[in-house]
Amino acid sequence: MKKYQGYLIDLDGTTYFGKNRIPTAEKFINTLIDEEQPLQFVTNNATKSVQQVVDNLYNNYDIKATKEMVYTSTLALIDYLKNNHEGQSIFCVGEMALKEQLIDAGFTLVESSSAQVVVQALNRDVHYDELTTAIQAILNGAHFIVTNTDRVIPTEDGFKPSSGALTAFIKYATQVEPIIMGKPFAPIIEGAVNKMAIPKESLLLIGDNYETDITSGINAGIDTLLVLTGVTKAQDVPNLPVPPTYVVNDLSEWEL
Ligand SMILES: [Mg+2]
Numbered sequence: 001m002k003k004y005q006g007y008l009i010d011l012d013g014t015t016y017f018g019k020n021r022i023p024t025a026e027k028f029i030n031t032l033i034d035e036e037q038p039l040q041f042v043t044n045n046a047t048k049s050v051q052q053v054v055d056n057l058y059n060n061y062d063i064k065a066t067k068e069m070v071y072t073s074t075l076a077l078i079d080y081l082k083n084n085h086e087g088q089s090i091f092c093v094g095e096m097a098l099k100e101q102l103i104d105a106g107f108t109l110v111e112s113s114s115a116q117v118v119v120q121a122l123n124r125d126v127h128y129d130e131l132t133t134a135i136q137a138i139l140n141g142a143h144f145i146v147t148n149t150d151r152v153i154p155t156e157d158g159f160k161p162s163s164g165a166l167t168a169f170i171k172y173a174t175q176v177e178p179i180i181m182g183k184p185f186a187p188i189i190e191g192a193v194n195k196m197a198i199p200k201e202s203l204l205l206i207g208d209n210y211e212t213d214i215t216s217g218i219n220a221g222i223d224t225l226l227v228l229t230g231v232t233k234a235q236d237v238p239n240l241p242v243p244p245t246y247v248v249n250d251l252s253e254w255e256l
Helices: 023-034 050-061 073-084 096-104 128-139 163-174 186-196 210-220 234-239
Strands: 006-009 039-043 070-072 089-093 117-120 143-146 152-155 158-161 203-207 223-227 246-248
Touching: 006 186, 023 039, 039 050, 039 186, 050 070, 070 073, 070 186, 073 096, 073 117, 073 143, 073 186, 089 096, 089 128, 117 128, 117 163, 128 163, 143 163, 186 203, 186 210, 203 210, 210 223
Parallel strands: 006 039, 006 203, 039 070, 089 117, 117 143, 203 223, 223 246
Antiparallel strands: 152 158
16 A cells, blocks of 8 residues: 555545444544644535534544635635636525635625526525526526536435536526536546645545545546445445545555
8 A cells, every 4th residue: 555645535425424423434534633644525515614514523523623624515616716707796506604605705696697607506495586597697698617416415314305406407407517516526626636735646535435536536646545434335346437546345444
């Protein structure tokens, strides 16, 4: 095993599983934190603020993360908007945490189909009128940018539709393809790598989902560690199109 200088770590399925704890992951991550090894928690979830991610890790999983260690699809979106759409008006389909972070970053949110950019994430209170405004704005020529295209969220009450299901609704109505920030697409990984300021060759991406986490690492040219505590199962591994760099049952098998 190669020694790495920094780690990109997925949350759900890797650090914890829904509300269930993964003690081997907690131990591994707390060792990294204690040794002050650089790490970023990289999550597609755009419904939580960075502070909420930190609080959730600390309160429910005993992980002493700081805000500096978190890179969400919302932060990737903000970085992308700053680089490409500074000063443009935004219509946002999303929850309060996303809207607040956009406003804090200096963007102007409008409730109008004349918006120059439509940003879409999961909104668990979504309304037909809101989707209508988004669709009209896009048909009027607004840029269509989404945080993530996850299909479903596994919960204690079964699968619930995720952000990608709303994306599909808007895409179907407009026939416009969005630009996607989250894994397996490049912006979230590029943003996290830029933030860490460590060469990609010295980074290891750790995740449980081949389709999103591992694929994003493979696409970015970053070594990957698939951990079998979440979505991708041991029986899937022989059939993966491009194998991960490493596969472990859990993170107790990984030597730092
Ligand atoms: Mg995951």
